[in-house]
Amino acid sequence: MTRFLKATGYAVGLPAILLTAWWFGSANSTNTFWPPLSTIIETFPTTWTWDRIVADVFPSLARLGIGFGIAVVVGIVLGTAIGLSPTLRALSEPVLEFFRAVPPPVLVPIIALFAGYTGWLGKIVTIALGCLWPILLNTVEGVRGLEPTLTDTAKSYRLSPWRRLVFVVLPGTSPRIFTGARQALSIGVILMVISELFGANRGLGAAIVQFQRSFAIPQMWTGVIVLGLIGVLLAALFKVVENRMLAWYLGQRQIDRGE
Amino acid sequence: MAITKAPLFTSRRAEAEPSAAAEGTSVALDLRGVQKTYDTPGRPQVEAIRHLDFSIRRGELVCVVGPSGAGKTTLLRSIAGLLDLTGGEVVLDGNVVTGPPEGMAVVFQEYGRSLFPWMTVRQNVELPLKEKGLDKATRREKVNRALEEVGLTEAAEQHPWQLSGGMQQRVAIARAVAYEPSVLLMDEPFAAVDAQTRAELEDLVRSLWKHLGVTVLFVTHDIDEAVYLGERVIVLSNRPTVLMEDVDVDLPAERDQLTTRSLARFGELRGHVYSLIQRAKRGDRPDAPLPASKGE
Ligand SMILES: Nc1ncnc2c1ncn2[C@@H]1O[C@H](COP(=O)(O)OP(=O)(O)OP(=O)(O)O)[C@@H](O)[C@H]1O
Ligand SMILES: [Mg+2]
Numbered sequence: 001m002t003r004f005l006k007a008t009g010y011a012v013g014l015p016a017i018l019l020t021a022w023w024f025g026s027a028n029s030t031n032t033f034w035p036p037l038s039t040i041i042e043t044f045p046t047t048w049t050w051d052r053i054v055a056d057v058f059p060s061l062a063r064l065g066i067g068f069g070i071a072v073v074v075g076i077v078l079g080t081a082i083g084l085s086p087t088l089r090a091l092s093e094p095v096l097e098f099f100r101a102v103p104p105p106v107l108v109p110i111i112a113l114f115a116g117y118t119g120w121l122g123k124i125v126t127i128a129l130g131c132l133w134p135i136l137l138n139t140v141e142g143v144r145g146l147e148p149t150l151t152d153t154a155k156s157y158r159l160s161p162w163r164r165l166v167f168v169v170l171p172g173t174s175p176r177i178f179t180g181a182r183q184a185l186s187i188g189v190i191l192m193v194i195s196e197l198f199g200a201n202r203g204l205g206a207a208i209v210q211f212q213r214s215f216a217i218p219q220m221w222t223g224v225i226v227l228g229l230i231g232v233l234l235a236a237l238f239k240v241v242e243n244r245m246l247a248w249y250l251g252q253r254q255i256d257r258g259e
Numbered sequence: 260m261a262i263t264k265a266p267l268f269t270s271r272r273a274e275a276e277p278s279a280a281a282e283g284t285s286v287a288l289d290l291r292g293v294q295k296t297y298d299t300p301g302r303p304q305v306e307a308i309r310h311l312d313f314s315i316r317r318g319e320l321v322c323v324v325g326p327s328g329a330g331k332t333t334l335l336r337s338i339a340g341l342l343d344l345t346g347g348e349v350v351l352d353g354n355v356v357t358g359p360p361e362g363m364a365v366v367f368q369e370y371g372r373s374l375f376p377w378m379t380v381r382q383n384v385e386l387p388l389k390e391k392g393l394d395k396a397t398r399r400e401k402v403n404r405a406l407e408e409v410g411l412t413e414a415a416e417q418h419p420w421q422l423s424g425g426m427q428q429r430v431a432i433a434r435a436v437a438y439e440p441s442v443l444l445m446d447e448p449f450a451a452v453d454a455q456t457r458a459e460l461e462d463l464v465r466s467l468w469k470h471l472g473v474t475v476l477f478v479t480h481d482i483d484e485a486v487y488l489g490e491r492v493i494v495l496s497n498r499p500t501v502l503m504e505d506v507d508v509d510l511p512a513e514r515d516q517l518t519t520r521s522l523a524r525f526g527e528l529r530g531h532v533y534s535l536i537q538r539a540k541r542g543d544r545p546d547a548p549l550p551a552s553k554g555e
Contacts, residue, residue, distance in 0.1 A: 149372040155358075156339050157363045157387040157438065167386060171377040187464040248377040 067127025079139025142176025325495030
């Protein structure tokens with residue numbers, strides 16, 4: 001219990017200090033671009049009404065969810081195939097290296113050409129493509145790094161390819177898959193915002209830019225805060241899933257480190 | 260597989276019983292001119308096994324000893340169909356081994372790394388049985404029995420990494436036992452267990468071997484263990500490996516840690532195998548001219 005309190009204290013401590021500093025530092029600010037935090041908080045309830053959440057936040061999150069989901073599925077499927085097949089690996093290696101080097105936002109104008117940028121399609125494609133690489137590359141590495149003794153064990157008991165995949169390869173790769181997915185999630189959030197900056201749009205990112213363009217500065221700041229909160233929430237959610245699915249890995253690591 | 264060339268070195272046994280005769284029903288495992296050179300790109304070639312020729316009868320318990328790095332693991336992996344041979348062939352029940360054969364279980368030297376850390380002990384033992392297509396009730400019964408035999412009933416729901424090295428080793432053994440193989444390969448399975456547990460596990464292997472009628476190939480670096488367990492002890496030379504000697508263990512079939520180990524014959528055999536190993540370590544090899552006397 002005390003341990004829990006301590007952990008909570010550490011987690012909350014720095015943000016509390018920063019907020020306090022912001023609160024007092026900005027209290028008497030007359031600079032339009034740096035409104036007092038109190039003003040920002042006052043505008044919060046009137047800005048983020050249920051209607052706006054439904055119109056702007058939910059669509060953004062839905063696109064992020066779909067794009068990220070596609071990346072996870074495609075990344076794991078392709079990554080496993082490439083990891084298991086030396087031929088596929090030799091074929092795809094240069095291509096993967098190339099796409100890894102391309103910063104995801106660069107894709108936006110190209111995708112806009114093909115998929116258009118007013119609807120959902122272009123945005124989802126952007127998010128999915130951006131999230132794909134870290135998951136794909138980590139999955140390939142994870143499959144290749146599987147403990148050879150485990151692979152030999154699976155072979156010597158003549159496990160079918162299907163059982164090997166489900167009971168050996170995927171669980172064995174899962175720590176690396178999670179590493180990739182975590183990187184992908186932060187890239188996804190960035191692309192969720194960026195993908196809304198082009199053309200007339202609705203969405204969280206679009207709303208923030210709209211506020212900025214109409215000089216609704218406190219509202220713009222509330223948007224940034226909402227974005228930050230969403231990031232924290234997603235990270236927490238991710239951690240919960242990870243703790244459940246990688247319990248064996250985290251437990252093993254703890255023991256290897258000597259508690 | 261390349262056609263076997265005239266073997267450079269032949270064991271006494273192989274001379275007496277040419278491999279052709281091994282097609283008979285009594286032979287479970289037949290090694291014919293097995294050769295293995297590791298040729299990893301970017302690394303120097305390692306000639307691990309130069310020439311091995313021996314056979315194991317069905318239901319026999321054979322121990323393999325040899326200096327460290329002699330190629331014992333290489334030999335086991337070749338028999339398990341996990342390695343591509345450089346020359347020769349391994350024949351199991353009349354079929355040339357080209358991949359992991361049916362009805363064979365292997366307990367690896369790196370037992371800790373052979374257990375699936377994402378599964379509990381029970382799931383680890385059960386997985387191969389699922390592949391065999393056994394129904395749930397049968398699986399449960401076999402898993403429970405195997406865990407009981409190695410004294411791990413309590414640990415069934417734990418994960419391998421929560422167990423000590425010796426316990427992990429026993430999980431690997433339980434998994435092999437539950438599989439009910441017709442051939443069981445074990446690579447230094449008791450290296451990490453304490454003396455007491457080791458004695459118990461040795462007796463367990465003997466009793467399982469007797470009850471199940473399984474053919475066992477048991478690699479160990481412990482000479483006492485080899486003589487106590489085996490009906491034969493195959494002594495390997497240093498690398499590149501050839502057969503030093505195939506020692507027949509003419510001890511009573513009924514063995515007991517106390518009485519068997521105090522037999523005069525046990526001491527003789529042990530001394531003989533010991534001197535063979537010492538010679539092997541010194542680089543004394545059968546392909547070099549052998550000293551006139553065999554044994555001490
Ligand atoms: N994958 C590999 N690539 C290259 N060389 C290898 C490989 N595996 C084993 N060797 C080499 O082959 C030789 C025999 O190895 P092996 O593991 O079969 O010996 P061992 O008798 O089992 O040794 P130990 O008693 O230490 O277990 C060693 O010199 C080893 O370095
Ligand atoms: Mg070895």
